Amino acid sequence: MTVNPTPQNSPWNQMGEQLKRTLDEEELTHCMRCGFCLPACPTYRETGREAASPRGRIALMKAVHDDLMIPDKSFSDQMNFCLGCRACETACPADVRFGRLLEQSRAAVTTHAPKSRWVKGIRRFFFHGLFPSRRRLRIVGALIALYQKSGLKKLLHKTGLARLIMPDHLREMDAVMPAASTQGVVERAGATRLSAEGESLGRVGLFRGCIMDVIFAETNHNTAKLLQAAGYEVVIPRSQTCCGALHAHGGEEKAAHRLAKENIRAFKEAGVDWIASNAGGCGAQLVEYPYMLKSDPEWAEDARWFADQTKDVSQLITAGRPLRLDPIPERITYQDSCHLRNGMKVTAEPRALLSAIPGTTFTEFFEGERCCGSAGIYNLTQPETSMSILDAKMEYVTDTQADTLVTSNPGCLLQMKLGIQRANLQDHMRAVHLVDLLAESMEMNKR
Secondary structure (H helix, E strand, O other): OEOOOOOOOOHHHHHHHHHHHHOOHHHHHHOOOOOOOHHHOHHHHHHOOHHHOHHHHHHHHHHHHOOOOEOOHHHHHHHHHOOOOOHHHHHOOOOOOHHHHHHHHHHHHHHHOOOOHHHHHHHHHHHHHHOOOHHHHHHHHHHHHHHHHOOHHHHHHHHOHHHHHOOHHHHHHHHHOOOOOOOOHHHHHOOOEEOOOOOOOOEEEEOOOOOHHHHOHHHHHHHHHHHHHOOOEEEOOOOOOOOOHHHHHOOOHHHHHHHHHHHHHHHHHOOOOEEEEOOHHHHHHHOOHHHHOOOOOOOHHHHHHHHHHEEEHHHHHHHOOOOOOOOOOOEEEEOOOHHHHHHOOOOHHHHHHHHHOOOOEEOOOOOOOOOOOOOOOHHHHOHHHHHHHHHHHHHHHHHHOOOEEEEOOHHHHHHHHHHHHHOOOOOOOEEEEHHHHHHHHHHHHHO
16 A cells, blocks of 8 residues: 555545545444454455454555555455455454445445456446346346256356356356246246235245346245245335345445335335345345435435344244244255354354254354355455365365255355365255255145
């Protein structure tokens, strides 16, 4: 980071000015530099560098905020090197919300750091053109499904052409990608309102997500069925949109705020008692809406209502009527979703549900609470570090001798499928979403 004078209109100087205005001063000053965050931080453990730790990154932010230095490329690189797993928040005795500081820093980086036209175009397509649009997501889903079902995917991988046209990390991810579909949860369920089994305990609005309803649509459908079986009426508002997590983590702050308002309006109009999330990353973003919109008096109260009513699906199922589950005679282990654990503070309910499946043997694995390296799109933007974190984790997973590896977030699920493949465990281990395993057990009961 440079302390030399730079032109007032340089992008780095402008970035510094934005950080001075937008960084949460209260969060910056809460950090006591105690170092409790260091062993919890994946990038610090990977590199051993202070700048790659939460404490180090906060020191950099504060130096810019206090006008002691001007940010430069190494500053922006360090902000982007963070996984944003928020494990430091759980470890922090001063309750510093590092995730908020990181998003504010990335917003300044996104606005001012020099980028090529290619990078700008890619960001514009995904953040503004694709994720918020259900119609465009369905088109992409159709194209991916055509690629998968036409035999082209199989041909590329079988002939080795995939090695020639795809980077290693994309090729490996493509190999484990689930079947895409244009049929989301509404199309599969056949309605936007689904009755509870028995007397209703309340009305739950199902948050279906964006990519979730294309790549993991069956999980969304299973979520609705589990909620019905637990005694809830399920409503799926058509006007809901992307949660905005990838936007917020990627520095697209204004877009994230716009999406938050659309979702608040959609679920408020639906008259729901609770809002169910089945993706840890989405849920953690949804409960941050009050902080995001705290300066907007028109939306602040509704944002608080929205966050208060948002629950992980495991919390709602646990609080509902007991599911009728049949035995699954398997050894099971569980990988925490970082944002479910560190953002929504949900750890006990998924484990309680897994332990409730008859015939299973549940076992924890060492550091199962640590990040798997997926972190949104981190496995695409920082593949080397991501795979290093994943491979180390899979050593502990292997030690469990589990038949099934369960998680509660789609990104984590893809990463764990990839980890199983990289560890050559695919012949005797599978990775599944918690919801899908519960649905599997419940469906056995109906046969």
